[in-house]
Amino acid sequence: MNIPTPCVCILFLSPVASLVASPTPTSPRRVAVVGAGIGGLALARALQTLDTGVEEVAVFDRRSELKPGVGGGIQINGGAAVLARLGLGEQMKASALPVRRILSRKSGGFELLDIDVESLVSAEPALVAPDGTPQAFSIMRDALQRILADSLPVGTVRLGQRLESLREDDAGVELLFEGGAAERFDLVVGADGLSSRVREHVAASHAAEGGGGATPPEYSGIRVQFGVVPAGGARPAGSEGEFHQWFGEGVYALTGSYGTGAADGATSDMVAVVFADRAAGSAAPPENSNWEASDVREDCVGRLRRAGIPAEVVSVAEQCERCFELGVYEHDATAPWVSRGGRAVLLGDAAHAMAPFLGQGANQAIQDGYCLADRLAAARAGGLAARVMGPLQSYALLRRAPVTALQLESRLLGAMETAGGGAGTLPQFVRDAFFLANGKLGVAAQVFVKGARPWV
Ligand SMILES: Cc1cc2nc3c(=O)[nH]c(=O)nc-3n(C[C@H](O)[C@H](O)[C@H](O)COP(=O)(O)OP(=O)(O)OC[C@H]3O[C@@H](n4cnc5c(N)ncnc54)[C@H](O)[C@@H]3O)c2cc1C
Incomplete structure (x- = not known):
């Protein structure tokens, strides 16, 4: 299709016009990061590792401690490759489990697809460390958070500090915390997750200039129940390093094992059960609607049994000690990422x-952090793009396309995985045909590698 030249020009120039207007300092010296999740901590590590000229980084989090034993497990691939560049490759290798295979079957055992992750990743140069280690791991989120926090100078992470609001002016940005404390910085980075205060500020800064207003997270109508067996041992022998996906009646279940960072190499097992929310359409439930382990366990076991999911999955759910349920939410990735004043x-x-169905949320947050620090380093070195549009806009321009594509692909997978779940969901035969065809044609493997490949 031919796109008329004026349209191309408008497409190109409209973001650039807003970029040039931004007064972002090319070399901020004091940077505040709000949020000590995977993204915020990875950014702090990158700011202190690359030649950014940043002299002080403070990472604030509302939580009073980075508590072990919270949350579930994640897959790390492109993010691991980037962390290796930041000098954390050895820690990842020692703390995580290598991922070798993803095997998807219908509840009766019929195989839909089988992805040889180890071979695929080994054939992708960007995903192989200099010592030959393929960068595809599974690790508990708290273990990864600990690796990142421990890599920062003492005092960088400041806990028990809930950001209430921020005030931006030409000289910098002032952060106002619960309890009345205030502190000024040259730049603030909002790594504060789904209910981000900094996102509200960025949206408001554009609304004040006649741009779009706040864009709250959108509920997808899909829910996930998680069950963690911290001591592991709940999955069939020999399945470590393999992720098993099962498709039943209106239910999709995934089991996997994850490194815990323990010195003895202990692993945890996890089951994730995905289903369509029959009540969706009325008011969206709160972000985390159920953290009560026994309620979730009972509901999850019943759901798996009704869907005919095999005993190897039900057994993990029955043994889980940490069980919680989350609604899947998305943020509009096309809304502004940089405040009008260029300080947030x-x-x-x-x-x-x-949506979590490609396992890319944490991987992309790590890559965001690396890219932002890299753009600040490029601006300091006098790089053209960073000089013309400023490091923040250069970062947003580079990151927006890959994450938007991944967001769409994850959404499609979510629709497929919840097929057969009642009104508004796709029929199951469409799902089965989709996964079977994508497996046979090698598309699923390509989608995995494309998502896993680092984009920075
Ligand atoms: C069901 C599910 C499964 C997932 N599976 C995977 C997977 O397999 N692989 C993968 O890569 N990703 C996965 N993810 C995504 C991943 O967990 C996140 O996308 C990723 O960790 C990025 O997080 P973040 O650092 O941006 O934000 P978060 O991890 O949400 O961290 C935000 C931090 O900000 C703090 N904060 C919030 N508000 C304030 C405030 N006002 N003041 C101070 N601090 C504040 C919070 O306490 C928190 O510590 C999954 C997500 C879900 C929901």
Whole structure:
């Protein structure tokens, strides 16, 4: 299709026009990061590792401690490759489990697809460390958070500090915390997740100039129940390093094992059960609607049994000690990431929260952090793009396209995985045909590698 030249010019120039207007300092010296999740901590590590000229980084989090034993497990691939560049490759290798295979079957055992992750990743140069280690791991989120926090100078992470609001002016930005404390910085980065205060500020700054207003997270109508067996041992022998996906009646279940960072190499097991929310359409439930382990466990086991999911999955759910249920939310990734005044910028879930079905949320948050630090380093070195449009806009321009594509792909997968779940969902035969065809044609493997490849 031919796009008329004037349209191309408008497409190109409209973001650039707003970029040039931004008065962002090319070399901020004091940077505040709001949020000590994976994205915020990875950014702090990158700011202190690359030649950014940043002299002081403070990472604030509303939580009073980075508590072990919270949350579930994640897959890390492109994010691991980037962390290796930041000197954390050895820690990842020692703390995580290598991922070798993803095997998808119908509840009766019929195989839909089988992805040889180890071979695929080994054939992708950007995903192989200099020592030959393929960068595809599974790790508990708290273990990864600990690796990142421990890599920062003491005092960088400041806990028990809930950001209430911020005030931006030409000289910098003032952060106002619960309890009345205030502190000024040259730049603030909102790595504060789904309910981001910094995102609200960025949206308001554009609304004040006649741009769009706040864009609250959108509920997808899909829910996930998680069950973690911290001591592991709940899955069939020999399945470590393999993710098993099962498709039943209106239910999709995934089991996997994850490194915990423990010195003895202990692993945890996890089951994730995905289903369509029959009540969706009425008011969206709160972000985390159920953290009560026993309620979720009972509901999850019943759901798996009714869907005919095999005993190897039900057994993990029955043994889980930490069980919780989350609604899947997204943030509109096309909304502004940089405030009008150029002193506030977003990353990770605050910028582009995505459905978890490609396992890319944490991977992309890490890449955001690296890219932002890299753009600040480029601006300091006098790089052209960073000089013309400023480092923040250069970062947003580079990151927006890959994360938007991943967001759409994850959404499609979510629709497929919840097929057969009642009104508004796709029929199951469409789902089965989709996964079977994509497996046979090698499309699923390509989608995995494209998502896993680092884009920075
Ligand atoms: C069901 C599910 C499964 C997932 N599976 C995977 C996977 O397999 N692989 C993968 O890569 N990703 C996965 N993800 C996504 C991943 O967990 C996140 O996308 C990723 O960790 C990026 O997080 P973040 O650092 O941007 O934000 P978060 O991890 O949400 O961190 C935000 C931080 O900000 C703090 N904060 C919030 N508000 C304030 C405030 N006002 N003041 C101070 N601090 C504040 C919070 O306490 C928190 O510590 C999954 C997500 C879900 C929901």
